[in-house]
Amino acid sequence: MPKSETLRASRRNVLKGVGIATVGASLAPAGMALAQGTPAAPSAAKGPKLLEMEGKAKLIVLGDKPLNAETPAEMTDDDVTPIDKFFIRNNGLVPDAPADAKAWKIKIDGEVEKPMEITLGDLMSRFPNVSYKMMLECGGNGRSFFSPEARGNQWTNGGAGCAEWTGVRLADVLKAAGVKPSAVYTGHYGADPHLSGDASKPAISRGVPIAKAMEPHTLIVFKMNGKDLPLIHGGPVRLIVPGWAGSSSAKWLTRIWVRDKQHDGPGMGGFSYRLAKTPIVPGSKGDPKDTVILEAMPVRAVISFPADGARLASRKLDLRGHAWAGENEVKTVDISTDYGVTWKPAKVDAPPNKYAWQRFTASLDLPSAGYYEVWAKATDSKGVTQPFVAGNWNPQGYGGNPINRIRVLIAS
């Protein structure tokens, strides 16, 4: 179904005056405002900065140092996100690639009976290899929708992708090491140097409750879409803690420290990956004491076809997109073309496995030529749906998952 010809065709069909280079969030020309100016896109009169990297598509660069780049919505149309279209999120520097990936060492220590140091080669041969299609999503995905602006990379909805990951279960490895009853939390360490390059400075180290670590979809991963895990995506080996803020899924994995208390590495404290416990005044300073850890990501639907700003020849519109919901399944996706007055259910496919995104499709028949916004709203298996705006403001802008809105112009 997701044909790259279709995508290219749609990109050719965007409103006049916008060249093919300015893809993504800024497809629509300046005059084609979203009603009430949702800050849905990096403001870009000349278009956003596009990634130029071998093996990667022209993602939208949100930051250079560290490098962070998101996937424009119309590039998320594949059932499984290709490596070249997969978003890039770094906290520190990218380490050098090892000469011998199989010799890469991972240490398991802390609250275990038999601390171990195991090479990637041994890991691959000693434990069952499993493959799942699973979401990986930046904890700050949707941050740009907050007003006033929250600190950090201004992700729209493109800090998320669903690849097929192959690895071994973290649970199998931890069981082999013998998890003690005192185990409460994990602490994850990677080989990426601190952004300053100063080896004495601590790099990000996050972790998860032991139950999530033992969840059978939490993997130590060495293949992405059947290929060796690329360096930029954490190769040769990383964690995938699916459905949770991506920062838990340490890249360039070197150590799992099993803790007898909540992990306290860099990235666990202050306002990092934490939500306000009770709602605070937008733009206020907040107090780190009044926060809770961001764990599972919230429900979200993203329209992948047509592209925002598409000029369409027909009033008949076959819409496509993906939806996901952290620990939960997406039950319904509803579409509105009249600013939320009426809604029509989309068809939502079952996920191929837990933690995969779900395809939704809808056939729309717009009442006339002209300008429309098309809105998509997902609801999960717990009945939780997306808000209409990003509420619950917090200083670093986590949990922003307002309903997705694109603009289309139906030619007369």
Place this chain on the structure above:
Amino acid sequence: MPKSETLRASRRNVLKGVGIATVGASLAPAGMALAQGTPAAPSAAKGPKLLEMEGKAKLIVLGDKPLNAETPAEMTDDDVTPIDKFFIRNNGLVPDAPADAKAWKIKIDGEVEKPMEITLGDLMSRFPNVSYKMMLECGGNGRSFFSPEARGNQWTNGGAGCAEWTGVRLADVLKAAGVKPSAVYTGHYGADPHLSGDASKPAISRGVPIAKAMEPHTLIVFKMNGKDLPLIHGGPVRLIVPGWAGSSSAKWLTRIWVRDKQHDGPGMGGFSYRLAKTPIVPGSKGDPKDTVILEAMPVRAVISFPADGARLASRKLDLRGHAWAGENEVKTVDISTDYGVTWKPAKVDAPPNKYAWQRFTASLDLPSAGYYEVWAKATDSKGVTQPFVAGNWNPQGYGGNPINRIRVLIAS
């Protein structure tokens, strides 16, 4: 129920740093942003300009020439809008008050068997006098919610009020004049000079289809809330065409011209009081040929208590407001305090008569201290509800009726 003590108390309770002078749309301090920055209020670091006029409350001045002033939401809490709180909308200059109101003359001509010129005194004694509580609403009410900005006074929701109007039925007068089968439309004329003061320049003259003119609630009015109609509100005599754009309700009425075709006076053509026939790109130029006349006003709910920006001592909140829906009745009002994820029905009172606004009340129990937005959404008897943003952009910004949003801070 609407106690001015309560209102004053609420105004005293607004967030610190905002004085009592800056009432209304800008109660909340600069930092207390509405999520995703709905342009809900005239931007006002120092607060809006307040009306200083004998017999009038401190309305929010939207324009000086002509004078236009809206009622802040927390001043719309009365069952019947008092004269002092009633919004002011002018197109031209305010004429001089007549020395003898009863001698004021109104001409009925055009497609009638017996053209007439009748004094106000004769009108009052010759035809049955009736009283109704009815909405009067500026056609541009809600204009400020459009993005990009539309031309004209930037009304929030305060270009509307519900007074008790006393007058005679226009239908009775037209019947007395003998409406010909050729009658199609009315044209209304008032004594207000053109804004330039140049008597040779035509002042606004709008009209309505003959069926609406014959509707038993369409009145020639000379009393407002039991008092002689004040000059600023069109006294000594005006039309009230309830539920429709206020510009049809000519002030200082001098003539009803019954036409054999749609009226073509100033205010009927171009983009004036006209909506886009099919949706156009926001901010585009538009084409007057692709427009239709704005007739009935859309469904709308406005929270009158608490005030936007109120600081409240308790998590228990007794909310109040009014809702109305042009030609229709309001069936439901729903309240959300979580950005539209969940909704709770408010209690909606029946209107005292057709075209009156309807009181809604709700008891909320907010889950914690902190910052909340409270949203109100009305749905009419036809099942039409308010959109979440002002869609269907048009160059003069008519029909903007997004759901109402206020901010409150629950003290810990």
